[in-house]
Amino acid sequence: MRFKKVRAVYFSPTGTTKKAALHLAAFLAKRLSVPYEAASYTLPGERERGFDFSKDELIVWATPVYAGRIPNRTLEYVKTAIKGRGAYVVALAVYGNRSFGDTLSEMCAVIKDGGCLPIAAIAAPARHAFSDTLAAGRPDEADMEALERFAGMIALRLESGGDTVPAAVPGEERPKSYYTPLKEDGGPARFLKAVPKVREDMCTRCGVCENVCPEGSVSMDAYPAFRGVCIKCMACVRACPRGALYFDDAELLSHIRMIEKNFSERKEAKLFI
Ligand SMILES: Cc1cc2nc3c(=O)[nH]c(=O)nc-3n(C[C@H](O)[C@H](O)[C@H](O)COP(=O)(O)O)c2cc1C
Incomplete structure (x- = not known):
């Protein structure tokens, strides 16, 4: 060998x-x-x-x-x-x-x-x-x-x-x-510009989000700020030890409901x- x-x-x-x-x-x-x-x-x-x-x-x-x-x-x-x-x-x-x-x-x-x-x-x-x-x-x-x-x-x-x-x-x-993500109603989901939101009452400004971003797009101001490109990879959302980060973009949330509904079969x- x-x-x-x-x-x-x-x-x-x-x-x-x-x-x-x-x-x-x-x-x-x-x-x-x-x-x-x-x-x-x-x-x-x-x-x-x-x-x-x-x-x-x-x-x-x-x-x-x-x-x-x-x-x-x-x-x-x-x-x-x-x-x-x-x-x-x-x-x-x-x-x-x-x-x-x-x-x-x-x-x-x-x-x-x-x-x-x-x-x-x-x-x-x-x-x-x-x-x-x-x-x-x-x-x-x-x-x-x-x-x-x-x-x-x-x-x-x-x-x-x-x-x-x-x-x-x-x-x-x-x-x-690329595949065009769809919403629940079958129309295209446009969430290219969406960035995470911060629950300031839960954020301890530990900086984990800044360290895990593949784009280097998080900077620590008073709280995390999302400035550069966001690829929606969810690294920061999932790594946050307090669950302080989330997306509230309506089109992204509709796409997530669509895939959860239609692609749940193993x-x-x-x-x-
Ligand atoms: C921006 C984005 C687009 C995705 N597109 C697809 C897709 O087209 N088809 C699919 O089955 N999963 C898709 N996924 C799910 C990822 O492929 C899956 O969660 C993968 O396990 C993530 O890898 P990681 O845990 O190493 O980051 C997508 C995830 C993200 C964040």
């Missing part, structure tokens, strides 16, 4: 992508009898460097699905950072039980464009960052077991020499548009190999 290690790289504002990526990487490493390491590109400082993949490591690249694709604010970064002469990459798309859309196909295109080889692709449901009920608690034990099974199947494929076949995945390699993790 030519691999010396497994490396997981991930973007994960609310932690579910990280959880799935580390579990998959740990089991791949165990199965291949090599160590594994992990690197996040979630925070602005973490995106100051790229990844120089080599042929003797197996890469797990994991991203959450935003609007059916790779989160658009990370797209330019991953296009320059995902590089490696012939490195093998397992693509992992973590999604909120609605749809992973074109994410895996788009990831495979980025991997190939970066001189790497997509050898397998996984779509794994996880708690929807927008909701406390949609896919709540996921990835759960059954998801973790599925990832372990997939790790075994990927390792078998590598051992059997069938490793140079790129995974066939659904979706478009170069999608032209979807299972899928491996494309």
Whole structure:
């Protein structure tokens, strides 16, 4: 076996992508009898460097699905950072039980464009960052077991020499548009400009929100102030130890009710190999 290690790289504002990526990487490493390491590109400082993949490591690249694709604010970064002469990459798309859309196909295109080889692709449901009920608690034990099974199947494929076949995945390699979020009435939900609100009586100005924002858009004035781009990732809302942050944008709330109503049926993790 030519691999010396497994490396997981991930973007994960609310932690579910990280959880799935580390579990998959740990089991791949165990199965291949090599160590594994992990690197996040979630925070602005973490995106100051790229990844120089080599042929003797197996890469797990994991991203959450935003609007059916790779989160658009990370797209330019991953296009320059995902590089490696012939490195093998397992693509992992973590999604909120609605749809992973074109994410895996788009990831495979980025991997190939970066001189790497997509050898397998996984779509794994996880708690929807927008909701406390949609896919709540996921990835759960059954998801973790599925990832372990997939790790075994990927390792078998590598051992059997069938490793140079790129995974066939659904979706478009170069999608032209993003999923348009819908409201309960079926019309488009327009919440691009929404930013979190602060319950000042609950906020202790601890600064956690400032530290977890992937856009570096939170600054501490008297209370947290949201100035730059907000990607609605919910990192600050979910990390706030006092529950002092919330969105009250009517269109976003209508979209959340729509997905909770229409996408509550459990979807299972899928491996494309
Ligand atoms: C802005 C945004 C857009 C999303 N779009 C989708 C989507 O199109 N389909 C889907 O099933 N889940 C979608 N989700 C849910 C995320 O993919 C899911 O919550 C994921 O687990 C978040 O990863 P994280 O915990 O690593 O941040 C979206 C979440 C956010 C914040």
